[in-house]
Amino acid sequence: MNHIxxxxxxxxxxxxxxxxxxxxxxxxxxxxxxxxxxxxSGAQVSSPFQVKFGIKHFKISPAGENIHKAGHxxxxxxxxxxxxxxxxIPSDQQHLDFEQGETEALISLPPGQHTLQLVVGDxxxxxxxxxxxxxxxxTVLPSxx
Numbered sequence: 422m423n424h425i426x427x428x429x430x431x432x433x434x435x436x437x438x439x440x441x442x443x444x445x446x447x448x449x450x451x452x453x454x455x456x457x458x459x460x461x462s463g464a465q466v467s468s469p470f471q472v473k474f475g476i477k478h479f480k481i482s483p484a485g486e487n488i489h490k491a492g493h494x495x496x497x498x499x500x501x502x503x504x505x506x507x508x509x510i511p512s513d514q515q516h517l518d519f520e521q522g523e524t525e526a527l528i529s530l531p532p533g534q535h536t537l538q539l540v541v542g543d544x545x546x547x548x549x550x551x552x553x554x555x556x557x558x559x560t561v562l563p564s565x566x
Contacts, residue, residue: 449551453478455494455539462557467564469529472496474519474539479552484520485544492541492549494519496526497556499536504553509546518546532563 458473460466474481480491495510496517504510512518519526537559541552 449549450478451551453551454554455479455541455552456554457537457539457557460557460559462559465560465562468531468561469527470559470561471525472528472537473525474523476541476552479541479549481522481524481541483522484542484546486522488544492543492552493522494524495540495542495546495548496528497536497538497540498528498530500538501536504540504548506548506550510540510542510548512546518542520546530561532561535559535561 453476455474455476458475460470460472474494474496480487481493482491484493496519497504498515498517500515510516510518517526517528535558536556538556539554540548542548
């Protein structure tokens with residue numbers, strides 16, 4: 422009877438260590454944050470304009486490298502719906518994916534008000550909940566002809 426108990430206990434401990442390891446592998450420091458360096462919220466810009474990304478207490482690398490220990494940027498444009506944390510971030514004109522580890526980009530948008538928000542995704546393009554920036558508002562000015 423003790424043999425069965427010890428074998429079961431050993432199996433449960435192994436499962437517990439395995440699942441805890443997976444939870445820790447995607448852990449993000451409580452100090453970690455991501456933000457848009459420029460343009461500043463409220464800025465008036467001409468298209469195309471440079472967007473510079475920032476991060477503290479976390480690493481950025483190309484998607485698939487440094488699995489579970491780094492991420493890559495996604496820039497959300499004019500998004501109001503909350504992100505789902507269980508599915509990959511889309512890659513389209515409103516969800517720009519910088520999977521090569523880029524830390525800045527030249528963006529073209531039509532004139533008018535726009536909202537930009539930075540999100541760090543993992544190797545499967547799923548958002549790190551702790552690494553979603555505050556949205557910023559910018560105004561893209563009409564081009565001068």
